[in-house]
Amino acid sequence: MLCGLPFHPAKRAMRDFKYTDQPLSYMLAMQVGNLLRQVQIPHILWGGKMFDLLLLNDNVGTLDFVIPDHLMDNAIRVLRDAHLQDEIETLQNKNCRWLKNKQENVRPLEPWPHHWFHLDPEPPCKDTYCQGHCGRPVRLYLRCHADLVLHRKSDCLWSFPDFTLDDPDYHDPNYMLANDPRLPESEPGDLGRIPDPNCRLQILTPARYIESIITLRARDWLTTDQGEHWYKILLRIFNTHKNRPIPGRCALLGPLLLREPFRKWWSLFLKDVPPFDHDLVVAHLRDIEAGFVELREVLMREGALPETPFTWALKSN
Structure with a gap:
């Protein structure tokens, strides 16, 4: 015990999470969720992964979180500290849709994230061709690009109750856990409910x-x-x-x-x-x-x- 405070090794381990080109997956979603929870930032998993949980199979290439407006800046700092890259144009993220476009030019109109971080869908590759996020072999500089994106609550879920870090009650009409047994059973390829019994990611019902x-x-x-x-x-x-x-x-x-x-x-x-x-x-x-x-x-x-x-x-x- 230091300075009168108890030592929590599990919590410290979560803070040690660093992004090292992990692919977009349920595992990465849980790692990011654990990191945000560790620094007391409530959040909701949204977007494409919500589709996957319901077996709607979206394959959009984004990992979406909704963050309370007043905690957005803190969330961005925490994710930067975890070595996630944001708005850095390199060979590997030249195909980032947010860097290539302006919001006014996107058609059809769709939500523009408040902030985004580049995800490398596969580990660094020196070959001319590699497997892209879409599953097709593509040239390295053209391969599909994935992103971790943050949305403000006021931009998409303004009418819903505030998020909390407490696990939602089983009968909560608004929120549930992503491993809830009422969701479709898990299938290969990150589809259906998250099989991890320790998952604490929250989603909308x-x-x-x-x-x-x-x-x-x-x-x-x-x-x-x-x-x-x-x-x-x-x-x-x-x-x-x-x-x-x-x-x-x-x-x-x-x-x-x-x-x-x-x-x-x-x-x-x-x-x-x-x-x-x-x-x-x-x-x-x-x-x-x-x-x-x-x-x-x-x-x-x-x-x-x-x-x-x-x-x-x-x-x-």
């Missing part, structure tokens, strides 16, 4: 995740592409829900656990319409759009929608 995506599309509805990025996520969930039914997952992604007004619209969105009946399909799509406008109006009356960050892409511009 699937019902709240769907609600958050619907809300984000409602926020961006008046932009030129009407929140196409968010709509594609909802469509991916619909297609998986319909074409690869898994009993437990169907319950998690179905409308029964959603709150109103989301439940009414999600039930309409999931309605099974014969694809060969053109008139029925067209009528269904019109109902979906009309229902979404109605849902958006409800959210606006409740004061639940902030201004879209894509102000340069508003239809009136």
